[in-house]
Amino acid sequence: MNLELSEEMIMLQDMLSKFLNKQYSFEQRQTLSRNGIGYSEDNWQQFADMGLLGVPFDEQYGGFGFGQMGLVVVMEAIGKGLIVEPYLASVVLAGQLIQQAGSEAQKHAILEPLIAGEFKLSFAYVERQSRYNLADVACQAEKQGAQFCINGNKSVVFNSETADKIIVSVRTSGETISQSGISLLLVDKDAAGLSTRHYETVDGLRASELSFNNVMVAEDALVGALGNAYEAIQTVIDSATAAVCAEGIGVIAQLREKTVEYLKTRKQFGQALSDFQVLQHRCVDMFMHEEQMRSLAYLAAIKVSDGEAVESRQSVSAAKVYLGDARTIVAEQAAQLHGGIGVTDELDVVHYVKRLTMLNSLFGDRDFHMQRFCEA
Amino acid sequence: MDLNYTPEEQAFQLEVRAFLQASYPADIQEKVAKGIALKKADYVTWQRILNDKGWLVPGWPKEHGGTGWTPVQKYIFEEECATANCLRLVPFGLVMLASVLLKFGTEQQRQQYFPDMLQSNVWWAQGYSEPNAGSDLASLQMRADNKGEHYLVNGTKTWTTHGHYADMIFVLVRTSQEDRKQKGISFLLIDMKANGVSVEPIITVDGMHAVNQVFFDDVKVPVENLVGEEGEGWSIAKYLLQHERTNIAQVPRSKKQIQRLKALASNEQCNGKPLLEDSSFRRKIAEIEVELMALEMTNLRVLSKLSAGEPPGVASSLLKVKGTEVQQAITALLMEAVAYYGFPYKKDVMLDGWQDEPIGPEEAVFLAPHYFDWRKTSIYGGSNEIQKNIMAKAVLGL
Structure with missing residues (x-):
């Protein structure tokens, strides 16, 4: 047994922290988040140059083959810097879906430019009624000759505005809530009949509502076998869930550090706030949560890499439950201990709080994963 | 009973x-x-x-x-x-200043300010906190130097709700340096249009502008704008903390919010059924309902004592802590109820409502900002930590 990061991973970590220190101050992040496309294409190209976009992909498609552990390292840094570039949407979700379900030809055609930073993807899987159930797919695709015709809606699709193509989960057969009969189709962002509403998210990212009105795509837009995409979707969402738990570590660590620092600096009643035992204990709770979160995120990464279904599901859900708990133990306390400035827009802590809170609503909240843990 | x-x-x-x-x-x-x-x-x-x-x-x-x-x-x-x-x-004028003027003001001050307050001709703001005087309010530094005809006021107040609407502000200021920081504080009324007063907006976590920082630079305030005696400000502030706070638990509002949460959860779907029928979600609502039920009864017991003429005492601290905990828990469940629809942020909609088709449930876009904004309730009005200190001291004798 060895629970240390490998040398390669430590190098990756160092590279990322250099990038964050040099080029990703909170002010820079806010400027990116609030203007134009919501992130920097220059940064994206740098990510490509640093090899970040190839981290989870096999070497035969131009990737590094670092797998889930590589994603842990990258995502923790993304959490640390509150990075707004579409890594989760394009690499972790959509890219991995291609690697998981795509044909050899698709993998070569898509992953190579994706890794080079020349091509971006996004994944549309949420619907009005679906909540966190990946099998609750009403958006339909009907085979018409050599084409599919898509009708329906997708919600809260992250970074589809700047994606070249969008992978859409569609129902090609079966009942609305059925694991069989779900397929994946690649749709051009400019496809006729596709209408979009883009918006900012509460945590400073970008997402969209998509509406498909007789959108036609060719047969070869199908990713994976017809009607058989559920397993692949589940696998990739699990990987992404484990990845955002790693992002959570980065966010939690920042909140803990910044809160401790603030308590040492802020004086009331003639002493530093850090002298009050009740406040010390809250910080210790944050610290313990951070360590436990790190343990569960690492465990989930290991289990996801091993690929054993039950253990993987269970450990991913355990980590996500813990991430949900971070809302009360870490996010709410960080805001509370900062007092009034803890609810102002100008303070960086507030934006870490927002991200940590919203992570609970991504890929299933605490209740959803507690239930899934019980059923695993 | x-x-x-x-x-x-x-x-x-x-x-x-x-x-x-x-x-x-x-x-x-x-x-x-x-x-x-x-x-x-x-x-x-x-x-x-x-x-x-x-x-x-x-x-x-x-x-x-x-x-x-x-x-x-x-x-x-x-x-x-x-x-x-x-x-x-908004309680600053109608409740807080009014009760101060009733208890500590002169008849002339009441005659001067009450009519415009009642007719909503004059908007009042509160100036208590300063950047370095939050929980430790008595360490406030804003100065008012008595120059005979007027006070010369210098300093700053922060978290001033609706300061940008205000015509007048009541403030705690330091009129003298004494051995104890609670001494030498006075209660002063200042015209927001006076020379030297400026207002800077503070944008809160929800992206909205309701609070401000107010700066006072050599502002001349007539001496008749002093309420009570010079140096009596801290007693006035303490009086305010113990009175006029029976609404602090916000029980009726929380009951209304629970109704709203249930209505929302019965419209949202979870695995093809209403979310309200999901046992874990329903249970989380019930946890809050139990707490709220206790709080309502506690609040009524306090009211019953008040009716019998007894003072509220430290009950307001208990009501504040439990009341804000319940309110905050409801805001969290409202946000959880809409799952992914908590993500969209639409400031224009928060200001003016949906002009086009809503994204998800019509109210969803308000819920995450509201959850974040409502964190303030355990911070303002004496943070919940301060309320617990008060109870530890005053009730338990610790």
Whole structure:
């Protein structure tokens, strides 16, 4: 047994922290988040140059083959810097879906430019009624000759505005809530009949509502076998869930550090706030949560890499439950201990709080994963 | 013990209900129900309607325009207002300053300020906190130097709610340096249009502008704007903390929010069924309902004591802590209820409501910002940590 990061991973970590220190101050992040496309294409190209976009992909498609552990390292840094570039949407979700379900030809055609930073993807899987159930797919695709015709809606699709193509989960057969009969189709962002509403998210990212009105795509837009995409979707969402738990570590660590620092600096009643035992204990709770979160995120990464279904599901859900708990133990306390400035827009802590809170609503909240843990 | 309202109280309840139904403007009702930002005009409109009815200031003595209601009647009124989605009146002038002027002010001050307050001609803000005086309010540094005819005021106040609307502000200032920081503090009324007063907006976590920092640079304030004696400011501040806080638990409002949460959860789908039927979600609502049930009864017990003429004492600290915990827990569940639809952020909609097709449930876009914004309730008005300190000292003798 060895629970240390490998040398390669430590190098990756160092590279990322250099990038964050040099080029990703909170002010820079806010400027990116609030203007134009919501992130920097220059940064994206740098990510490509640093090899970040190839981290989870096999070497035969131009990737590094670092797998889930590589994603842990990258995502923790993304959490640390509150990075707004579409890594989760394009690499972790959509890219991995291609690697998981795509044909050899698709993998070569898509992953190579994706890794080079020349091509971006996004994944549309949420619907009005679906909540966190990946099998609750009403958006339909009907085979018409050599084409599919898509009708329906997708919600809260992250970074589809700047994606070249969008992978859409569609129902090609079966009942609305059925694991069989779900397929994946690649749709051009400019496809006729596709209408979009883009918006900012509460945590400073970008997402969209998509509406498909007789959108036609060719047969070869199908990713994976017809009607058989559920397993692949589940696998990739699990990987992404484990990845955002790693992002959570980065966010939690920042909140803990910044809160401790603030308590040492802020004086009331003639002493530093850090002298009050009740406040010390809250910080210790944050610290313990951070360590436990790190343990569960690492465990989930290991289990996801091993690929054993039950253990993987269970450990991913355990980590996500813990991430949900971070809302009360870490996010709410960080805001509370900062007092009034803890609810102002100008303070960086507030934006870490927002991200940590919203992570609970991504890929299933605490209740959803507690239930899934019980059923695993 | 009898939990039921008397026939007279029941009649009063119906009277309030009928009045609200007939007189509360539908457009304001809609804004409150949906969570759309309120404008100054909304407050003024409703305050003037209430004043015409004679119900604007239930807490005031009858001779000054109060209603003469019992504590139970006041509670009934509050309950009916919450049920009807009435906006929460801004308490700074109508409740806080008014009770200070009643207790510590001169007859001339009451004559000068009450009419404009009642007619909503003058908007009051509160100037307590400073950047370095938050929980430790008594360490405030804003100075007012007595120059004979006037005070010369220098310093800054922060978290000033609606400071950008305000015509007047009441402030705690330091008029002398004494051995104890609680001494030498005075209570002063300042014209916001006076030379040297400037207001800087503070944008809060929800992206909205309600609070401000106010700067005072060589502002001349007439000496007659002092309330009470010089150096009496801290006693006045403490008086305010213990009185006029029976609404602090916000029980009626939380009951209304629970209803709203249940309505939302019965419309949202989870695995093809209403979310409200999901046992873990339902259980989380129940956890809050139990706490709220206890809080309502505690609040009524306090009211009952008040009716019998006993002072509220430290009950307001308990009501504040538990009340804000319940309110915050509800905001979290409202946000959880809409799952992914908590993500979209639409400031234009928060200001003016949906002009086009909503994204997800119509109210969803308000819920995450509201959750974040409501974190303030355990921070303001004496943080919940401070309230616990008060209870530890005053009740438990620790």
